[in-house]
Amino acid sequence: MxxxxxxxxxxxxxxxxxxxxxxxxxxxxxxxxxxxxxxxxxxxxxxxxxxxxxxxxxxxxxxxxxxxxxxxxxxxxxxxxxxxxxxxxxxxxxxDTVKYPLLKTTVCYSSGKKETEYLALNESTIQSSGGPFVVDVIINGTQFERFRGDGLCMSTPSGTTAYNKSLGGALIHPSIKSMQLTEMASINNRVYRTISSPLIFPKHHKVSLKPVDDRDFQISVDHLSVLHRDVREIIYEISEQEIKFARxxxxxxxxxxxxxxxxx
Known part of the structure; x- marks a missing residue:
């Protein structure tokens, strides 16, 4: 050993x-x-x-x-x-060992630069680098909403007890292979509309965030935070990889x- x-x-x-x-x-x-x-x-x-x-x-x-x-x-x-x-x-x-799902985050760039992939045990968050945060939320290739607000957080099941919980998200048992999208201070008035509720996605779903104006974003994966420029799309999906915990x-x-x- x-x-x-x-x-x-x-x-x-x-x-x-x-x-x-x-x-x-x-x-x-x-x-x-x-x-x-x-x-x-x-x-x-x-x-x-x-x-x-x-x-x-x-x-x-x-x-x-x-x-x-x-x-x-x-x-x-x-x-x-x-x-x-x-x-x-x-x-x-x-x-024995128990396995927990992980989140895969893929950042694609308009310039044709090679995409960047991250694994998260807790969550991945995305916020604007300074200006208004506006992205189209696309679920399995179909536009769901145009989000305006401070940012969005996608969490793993075990990560729902972390930042997701402080945002008002649900807690999900780690045996359920899923991911949860929660809003950060969305703007909702007569002009702008968002669902204003956390969304829970099963394993076979893919969620894409596409910038509307600003293409520079601060993207955090667990404790790592990196500024990404000229972003074309951020893709969230449940990773094929899992983490094993010794029990x-x-x-x-x-x-x-x-x-x-x-x-x-």
Whole structure:
């Protein structure tokens, strides 16, 4: 079993990382940052998101597990005092894997420049670089609406608990292969109209955003935000790739929701 451990970078997380590496050494496991079979993230959900993007080209061969050194996360669900138990379970390979859907974002350019593709574990957002944000929303090749507002957010099922939730989107169980489009401050009056509700799309749907005026956009994928110029179209679809999480015990999605948002 080859493993790697990523850390948030604070003292608590770094010390726990060193302690776990020593513990793994006692089992004779190999530390391999290039081709790990399991990626252990210590910190929080943001740390695991960073680890996901670092190893997104190895998803078919890699499983992820998170330890939270702060608040309970949706991806980081182990506590520091359970690290020794986790190391033993990994060494004995006593775990199953569960797969979560990912979002594929394709940015196409008017200039003919090669398109850019991104994978998102949580969401992808698009906003204007400065002027009014106006795009045509096209669902499976048919125009649905002309959106005017601050921006749009497309999320994965597991990502619906993140920015999507703050925008008033629904929460979707990760076993449902879908993506959700939510609005950011849409303009609705006698002239402009949008649906004003989140839209949930199944696996076989494709959603395109086509600029009406401004072609420069700030596009964010999870924690990465990049300015794209001369954009012709942004295409959202559910990726054929999935992320695998190592599961050592039952921790239902709705319990995570309850513990994160309802329980004191």
């Amino acid at each position: 080859k493993y790697v451990i990523t850390s948030k970078g604070d003292e608590k997380s770094d010390l726990l990382r060193l302690s776990m590496i020593a513990e793994f050494g006692s089992y004779g496991l190999e530390y391999d940052a290039e081709n790990p079979e399991i990626v252990i993230s210590i910190g929080g959900d943001g740390t695991l998101l960073a680890a996901f993007h670092e190893y997104e080209d190895k998803l078919s061969d890699t499983a992820f597990v998170g330890i939270h050194t702060g608040h309970l996360g949706f991806y980081a669900d182990w506590r520091p005092n359970e690290a020794e138990k986790l190391v033993k379970r990994i060494a004995e390979e006593k775990y 050592f015990r039952s921790f239902p999605f709705w319990k995570r929701v309850h513990d994160s948002f309802i329980e004191d």
